[in-house]
Amino acid sequence: MDKLKMQTPDLTDKNIEQIAALFPNVITETKDEKGNLRKAVDFDLLKQALSKNLVEADDERYRLDWPGKKASLLKANTPITKTLRPCREESVNFDTTENLYIEGDNFEVLKILQESYLGKVKMIDIDPPYNTGNDFIYKDDFKKGKEEYEEELGVEDEDGGKLFRNTDSNGRFHSDWLSMMYERLVVARDLLRDDGVIFISIDDNEVHNLRKICDEIFGEGNFIAQLIRKTIEGGKQDSGSVQSNQEYCLVYHGKDQSGTNRKLITDFGHYTKEDKFIHERGKYYLKPLENGGLGYVPSLDYPIIGPDGIEIFPGGSHGDNGYRWVWGKERYGKAVSLDLIAFIEARDGVGYKVYYKIYQYFNSDGDVVERSSPFGTLYLEGYTNRQAVLELKKIFDDKRLLDYPKPTSFLRECISMGCHKDSIIMDFFSGSATTAHAVMQQNAEDGGNRKFIMVQLPEKTDEKSEAYKAGYKTIAEIGKERIRRAGKKILSELEAKNRQLKLGEEPVDASKLDIGFRVYKTDSTNMKDVFYHPSKLKQMTLGDLLSNIKEDRTPEDLLTQVILDLGLELTLPIEIKKILGNTVFIVQTNALVACFDKNIDFKIVDTIADLKPFKVVFKDASFKDDKDRINVEERFKRLSPETKVMVI
Ligand SMILES: C[S@@+](CC[C@H](N)C(=O)[O-])C[C@H]1O[C@@H](n2cnc3c(N)ncnc32)[C@H](O)[C@@H]1O
Missing domain, CATH: 3.40.50.150 (Vaccinia Virus protein VP39)
Known part of the structure; x- marks a missing residue:
């Protein structure tokens, strides 16, 4: 049975895999501090592979450096157990x-x-x-x-x-x-x-x-x-020069x-609406004709007749309410003649709001413009x-x-x-x-x-x-x-x-x-750090196993860590079912089934296997001994051979 690793991925390992995919010959093996073999990169060989563009350590180069940068990169790649x-x-x-x-x-x-x-x-x-x-x-x-x-x-x-x-x-x-x-x-x-x-x-x-x-x-x-x-x-209003x-x-x-x-x-966003001018003017988006941020201007406070024949004023009322139209009367008239004005019913359902259209290829003066790609600076x-x-x-x-x-x-x-x-x-x-x-x-x-x-x-x-x-x-x-x-x-x-x-x-x-x-809130791992190390687990006694999970953690906590460990999305639907008295979590129909109850009966194992889940997770401590563990694996092999059986 595989044991879940319960820590975030080691990004250095991933990076090495990526280099290996490009330059398989530079990958070598080395021993880590515990004497285990690990994949490593032979930098001399990698240098050779890139020798045309080689920068020696003390050569000047164009880049931004600061004290702590290397340590940052290292930290970014180091796994955590939270x-x-x-x-x-x-x-x-x-x-x-x-x-x-x-x-x-x-x-x-x-x-x-x-x-x-x-x-x-x-x-x-x-x-x-x-x-x-x-x-x-x-x-x-x-x-x-x-x-x-x-x-x-x-x-x-x-x-x-x-x-x-x-x-x-x-x-x-x-x-x-x-x-x-x-x-x-x-x-x-x-x-x-x-x-x-x-x-x-x-x-x-x-x-x-x-x-x-x-x-x-x-x-x-x-x-x-x-x-x-x-x-x-x-x-x-400050004393700065600018x-x-x-x-x-x-x-x-x-x-x-x-x-x-x-x-x-995505299309640079705004231009999502279409009208009869789609071929000449492209798509458009709407902007309100009124503006409340620029201050009141009497000449920009004139009535516009809405589709219901009722007058509309900027900000909803005539007079200084802080709002004004963006355009003067004459410019507005031109916009109407160019079909640039749209009326949309107000949010509260009372009256209309006035908008103008901004097309991809056509401006408010009636000129053809090219606006389909984004500006470098907006x-x-x-x-x-x-x-x-x-x-x-x-x-x-x-x-x-x-x-x-x-x-x-x-x-x-x-x-x-x-x-x-x-x-x-x-x-x-x-x-x-x-x-x-x-x-x-x-x-x-x-x-x-x-x-x-x-x-x-x-x-x-x-x-x-x-x-x-x-x-x-x-x-x-x-x-x-x-x-x-x-x-x-x-x-x-x-x-x-x-x-x-x-x-x-x-x-x-x-x-x-x-x-x-x-x-969700971050917290330390659900596993007792001293006990949880896959290789050590084998030598532990039953008593140790029973307590490899922190006392204050709930089955839902365990499920969350398992979901993260398996790389499943956190918002997948979770069904909680009582099966033969046990609490069983069913994540997205059969993507994952988990049961963290104390004693796993073979009847429950068979019922779960019937669901034919892709993955199933139990608590290691739920099994009496190795014989039970092997038995469970055998049952799955028989009843649902595709299921990957794992423990935490
Ligand atoms: C400038 S404010 C963001 C304001 C936000 N855009 C808004 O409209 O309310 C930056 C926020 O980042 C949070 N923050 C700073 N360091 C953080 C960290 N390491 N992890 C998560 N949040 C952090 C701060 O508490 C602060 O609320």
């Missing part, structure tokens, strides 16, 4: 949802998800700490004296963890941040699909360094764009797209920080729970550029979970089935903060509650919209909208 434990109480629709909320340090989570989500994520979008001189960043491996450690320690995460405030007086200010990002991006890249993309928000503090490490990790040729997001309307009012979002293809298959982001307007803060406050009864959220509108723009309607989108610095909110909203609007994976450290909120006073002790609690509230709101808005559909309008099926999420 696991995830499900938390049903904090989840919404645990049994049916395909969304995930994972609490823990993202570096560990990315490693834990390595096999289950390898090459499955279409889009990663992250908004990491910008290293502004006062950010908390997470130290993965604190090899420091206790005093020095405590001095640097700013706040703790839930586990009393290792967050420290990275101030610019830290001698390794940039290096520490770079190491933190580098090791995470290296591991995250593996999760991306071959056509996956990554969006990383950043500001002037580290954009230059981030771009260099992204060039290295994803490949310079995979750079798509450095989007510019205007963060503040007007300028920032008022910074922008941030960036670096966009890269995650995997090498060279060759004929190089495809840009200047994204209408996505300010203020909007984001207001949006979050609206969800939390006007309380300001987080200072630095992103606006959902910006995230939705990225989502429409970066993925298909059924893609998996991951955000591993998720904060208030804006990405999850944007995914649900986007699905509600176009009937999509995008799924999200949020990862967030249970970083404690400041005791003086509004969040703490409102009862949110960690940022993860804010994130989860936002998804609960936003999900309910989006669903009820969708149901209301469906009740008031106009002739010809297609409803989006509200019953298909997934506003749930499964919560």
